[in-house]
Amino acid sequence: MRNSAPPRHAAYERIRSDGGELVIGGRTVTAICREAGRTPLYAYDLAAISERVAELRRRVPQEIHLHYAVKANPMPAVVGHIAGLVDGFDVASAGELRVALAAGMDAQRISFAGPGKSTAELADAVEAGITVHVESEREIRELYRIADETRRRPALAVRVNPDFQLKTAGMKMGGGPAQFGIDAEVVPELLRRLDTGRVEFRGFHIFAGSQNLSAASIIEAQNSTIALAERLAKDAPAPVVDLNMGGGFGIPYFPGEQPLDLAAVGDNLRDIVKRARQSLPQARLIIELGRYLVGEAGYYVCRVVDRKLSRGRVFLVTDGGLHHHLAASGNFGQVIRKNYPVVIGNRMDEAPAEAASVVGPLCTPLDLLADNMMLPVSKPGDLVVVLQSGAYGFTASPRGFLSHPEPLEIAV
Amino acid sequence: MRNSAPPRHAAYERIRSDGGELVIGGRTVTAICREAGRTPLYAYDLAAISERVAELRRRVPQEIHLHYAVKANPMPAVVGHIAGLVDGFDVASAGELRVALAAGMDAQRISFAGPGKSTAELADAVEAGITVHVESEREIRELYRIADETRRRPALAVRVNPDFQLKTAGMKMGGGPAQFGIDAEVVPELLRRLDTGRVEFRGFHIFAGSQNLSAASIIEAQNSTIALAERLAKDAPAPVVDLNMGGGFGIPYFPGEQPLDLAAVGDNLRDIVKRARQSLPQARLIIELGRYLVGEAGYYVCRVVDRKLSRGRVFLVTDGGLHHHLAASGNFGQVIRKNYPVVIGNRMDEAPAEAASVVGPLCTPLDLLADNMMLPVSKPGDLVVVLQSGAYGFTASPRGFLSHPEPLEIAV
Numbered sequence: 001m002r003n004s005a006p007p008r009h010a011a012y013e014r015i016r017s018d019g020g021e022l023v024i025g026g027r028t029v030t031a032i033c034r035e036a037g038r039t040p041l042y043a044y045d046l047a048a049i050s051e052r053v054a055e056l057r058r059r060v061p062q063e064i065h066l067h068y069a070v071k072a073n074p075m076p077a078v079v080g081h082i083a084g085l086v087d088g089f090d091v092a093s094a095g096e097l098r099v100a101l102a103a104g105m106d107a108q109r110i111s112f113a114g115p116g117k118s119t120a121e122l123a124d125a126v127e128a129g130i131t132v133h134v135e136s137e138r139e140i141r142e143l144y145r146i147a148d149e150t151r152r153r154p155a156l157a158v159r160v161n162p163d164f165q166l167k168t169a170g171m172k173m174g175g176g177p178a179q180f181g182i183d184a185e186v187v188p189e190l191l192r193r194l195d196t197g198r199v200e201f202r203g204f205h206i207f208a209g210s211q212n213l214s215a216a217s218i219i220e221a222q223n224s225t226i227a228l229a230e231r232l233a234k235d236a237p238a239p240v241v242d243l244n245m246g247g248g249f250g251i252p253y254f255p256g257e258q259p260l261d262l263a264a265v266g267d268n269l270r271d272i273v274k275r276a277r278q279s280l281p282q283a284r285l286i287i288e289l290g291r292y293l294v295g296e297a298g299y300y301v302c303r304v305v306d307r308k309l310s311r312g313r314v315f316l317v318t319d320g321g322l323h324h325h326l327a328a329s330g331n332f333g334q335v336i337r338k339n340y341p342v343v344i345g346n347r348m349d350e351a352p353a354e355a356a357s358v359v360g361p362l363c364t365p366l367d368l369l370a371d372n373m374m375l376p377v378s379k380p381g382d383l384v385v386v387l388q389s390g391a392y393g394f395t396a397s398p399r400g401f402l403s404h405p406e407p408l409e410i411a412v
Numbered sequence: 413m414r415n416s417a418p419p420r421h422a423a424y425e426r427i428r429s430d431g432g433e434l435v436i437g438g439r440t441v442t443a444i445c446r447e448a449g450r451t452p453l454y455a456y457d458l459a460a461i462s463e464r465v466a467e468l469r470r471r472v473p474q475e476i477h478l479h480y481a482v483k484a485n486p487m488p489a490v491v492g493h494i495a496g497l498v499d500g501f502d503v504a505s506a507g508e509l510r511v512a513l514a515a516g517m518d519a520q521r522i523s524f525a526g527p528g529k530s531t532a533e534l535a536d537a538v539e540a541g542i543t544v545h546v547e548s549e550r551e552i553r554e555l556y557r558i559a560d561e562t563r564r565r566p567a568l569a570v571r572v573n574p575d576f577q578l579k580t581a582g583m584k585m586g587g588g589p590a591q592f593g594i595d596a597e598v599v600p601e602l603l604r605r606l607d608t609g610r611v612e613f614r615g616f617h618i619f620a621g622s623q624n625l626s627a628a629s630i631i632e633a634q635n636s637t638i639a640l641a642e643r644l645a646k647d648a649p650a651p652v653v654d655l656n657m658g659g660g661f662g663i664p665y666f667p668g669e670q671p672l673d674l675a676a677v678g679d680n681l682r683d684i685v686k687r688a689r690q691s692l693p694q695a696r697l698i699i700e701l702g703r704y705l706v707g708e709a710g711y712y713v714c715r716v717v718d719r720k721l722s723r724g725r726v727f728l729v730t731d732g733g734l735h736h737h738l739a740a741s742g743n744f745g746q747v748i749r750k751n752y753p754v755v756i757g758n759r760m761d762e763a764p765a766e767a768a769s770v771v772g773p774l775c776t777p778l779d780l781l782a783d784n785m786m787l788p789v790s791k792p793g794d795l796v797v798v799l800q801s802g803a804y805g806f807t808a809s810p811r812g813f814l815s816h817p818e819p820l821e822i823a824v
Contacts, residue, residue, distance in 0.1 A: 071775060071813075071814050071815075074815055092773075092774070092775050092814045092815075093773070093814050093815045093816045094815075095814075095815025095816060095817075096814065096815045099815070113775065114773050114774070114775055114814075115718065115720075115727075115729045115771065115773055115775075116717040116718050116729035116730065116731065116771075116772065116773040117717075117773070118717060118731060135718075135720075136718050136720050136729075138718045138719075138792070139718070161722060171776060171777060171778075172777070176723060177722040177723040177724060177725035177727075178722055178727075178777070179720060179722070179727045179729055179769070179771040179777075179779075180775070180777075183722050183723055305528040305529075305530060306527065306528050306547075306548050306550045306551070307550075308527075308547075308548050308591060310573060310589040310590055310591070310595050311573075311588060311589040311595055312589060313589035315527075315589075315590075315591045317527045317528035317548075317591055318528065319528065319530060326738075326743075326810060331738075331743055331744055331745065332743055332778070333743065333776075333778050357591070359527065359528075359591040360528065361504075361505070361526050361527055361528040361529070362504070362526070363483060363504050363525065363526055363527075363592070364583060364745075365583060365584070365590070365591075365592075366583075366744070366745050367591075380550070394812075395810065395812040395813050395814070395815070396810045396812075396813045397810050398738060398807065398808045398809050398810050398811075399810075399812070400806070400807040400808075400811070401483075401807050401808045402483050402504045402505050402507075402508065402526075402807070403483075403486055403504075403505045403506075403507025403508045403511065403807070404505045404507060405507075
């Protein structure tokens with residue numbers, strides 16, 4: 001497949017087709033939709049997730065623990081599959097904790113981060129025996145109270161709001177004032193006051209941003225992270241046994257974006273492992289990835305219902321849209337709307353021949369899956385597929401909007 | 413209540429408090445939350461909706477039919493209440509049609525607009541006996557087929573993509589190429605071909621945009637609408653009995669925005685009624701309003717869970733956020749994020765004393781309900797209330813994001 005003009009979507013390089021049909025997890029998109037019985041749907045290629053983890057294992061030193069951030073895609077079949085591949089999970093709510101435990105992940109390898117954890121959520125976390133990444137003094141006080149009430153000794157790590165930022169990240173989450181974590185500069189005093197009779201100190205969670213495609217930026221952030229952890233460890237009441245270094249590994253969504261140079265990041269992690277062997281000898285070094293594990297394995301598939309020509313512009317009206325895939329519509333943190341990679345799943349052998357806009361059934365011009373994009377000439381019944389849709393798709397979309405049927409989710 | 417610096421939110425003028433407590437539908441926000449048993453919640457003030465309709469009835473000539481666009485808020489209790497106040501409903505999906513019929517609205521007063529109606533939705537509409545606002549040639553062909561199969565005579569109106577645009581509208585939906593309706597310039601030929609043996613022609617639906625606060629713009633659009641309808645009627649196969657002129661009446665969300673001058677719009681509608689009595693003597697003139705009926709009657713209420721100071725900035729971390737109220741977070745069609753009107757519902761008598769950011773529990777900096785806003789000094793347990801939340805709130809939000817509990821919806 002070739003667009004008429006550069007820059008292109010990097011995702012087009014990795015997709016496979018057979019007889020003009022997009023192949024997902026070894027099956028054609030038409031077969032998947034026929035067996036599902038209806039569209040729209042999200043299809044997740046479990047083998048692609050396995051391959052991604054295998055690639056990480058090859059590139060990243062074996063001392064690095066890989067964690068999955070369940071928030072990226074909490075579908076039970078996906079989480080259950082990943083449970084057998086990674087070394088732990090991070091959850092962001094009591095709901096995600098239930099999914100993580102149901103997937104069979106050992107509680108000792110689950111951590112819980114997120115600002116504003118409720119009293120009930122903290123109690124659930126302690127009851128389950130997972131590690132709480134505390135984001136404020138209040139959460140520590142709550143854990144003391146739960147310890148007193150339950151005679152358990154909650155495990156905690158301190159989530160640190162770093163004094164540096166992940167440069168060029170899609171989402172910057174450190175360096176300035178933030179709701180995330182405890183400011184690095186006040187952590188030492190807090191550590192000195194920590195009552196380790198009541199809570200077990202396990203380490204730090206330092207996370208500077210997400211969706212970054214620059215290996216140099218990630219390397220710089222990782223080096224700053226290890227340095228900050230070493231500095232903070234001096235005031236810790238016990239050795240650091242967990243150091244969650246976050247992730248931030250991005251995937252290419254938009255034209256011209258290139259995949260992350262994982263080899264470079266892996267090489268740097270080798271240096272960090274060596275360094276930590278001296279400076280933080282008991283620490284498990286954890287990389288937490290969500291989008292990077294599942295994002296490229298997911299496909300959003302909807303069907304063309306109508307083809308309209310309005311004042312010289314072609315509109316493919318589908319049975320899916322913004323309500324199912326908010327990010328692809330450009331309404332989820334994008335400042336300037338750009339097209340996700342989109343293909344006509346049953347016309348993979350046909351050259352793009354016309355500019356078309358792919359829209360949904362909602363009564364708003366925001367409901368736009370592709371804006372004036374070069375595509376093969378398409379008609380009702382054809383399958384529009386949005387690539388790079390495995391993370392922050394189904395759950396991050398307003399599926400009740402206009403009371404249309406929900407999309408299906410299928411693990412292939 | 414007073415902000416330290418202009419411009420202010422117009423919504424602050426109309427809210428009421430008692431003993432420092434925001435009053436919604438005659439009850440304090442604290443009482444509402446206590447009885448609900450938990451937060452967050454959406455509270456809809458049914459009396460305020462009644463008052464809004466009464467105001468419209470006073471300002472707008474009695475010949476104008478008021479329709480409610482169910483998509484703005486499809487909560488059954490809200491729709492049921494409005495069914496007794498207005499002259500008809502517009503629905504945008506089969507799901508909304510079910511809500512409309514369950515609310516007791518007569519099928520003859522329900523219309524169905526929206527691009528990409530599915531074959532099943534069109535069959536449901538014909539079966540129910542509502543009027544289909546056809547948006548493409550394909551939809552007309554489908555209605556012919558349904559007519560042949562069912563021996564019914566489906567009622568249709570032609571949704572027109574006008575050749576003008578609603579100036580200064582929040583959402584422009586006409587004037588250029590669009591997925592909405594059939595381009596005005598091709599409608600005459602289409603009307604001449606319409607097979608009225610198989611379908612009943614009822615009229616037109618002409619809608620140029622939404623969320624407009626300028627009476628002058630709305631008046632100009634209404635005048636253009638009636639002129640376009642008169643022009644198109646010349647080629648119609650039967651007299652126009654329904655003319656849906658859309659709505660587009662906005663409500664003030666952001667600082668400095670002023671309420672629509674309804675009196676001016678009403679005066680113009682009087683002229684249009686006179687004119688249509690000559691030019692379209694059998695036509696019911698319909699104004700379709702969603703947001704304008706319910707937007708100001710709704711309140712999103714969440715509770716402060718944590719108060720954090722990070723690098724000089726105050727964060728109020730709540731149990732609600734972007735996942736419940738996407739529009740208030742600034743991620744639903746806003747180009748530049750602005751604050752919705754936000755108050756501390758249990759501190760209405762206290763002056764704003766500090767700049768604070770109201771955030772939710774999600775692991776993203778997008779989860780922001782108020783950015784650096786002057787508020788009374790607040791602490792955990794306090795109730796943050798987002799005003800102007802009755803339309804496109806609950807259903808237009810990604811409520812499954814991060815697997816937190818859903819907000820309640822309460823009609824007060």
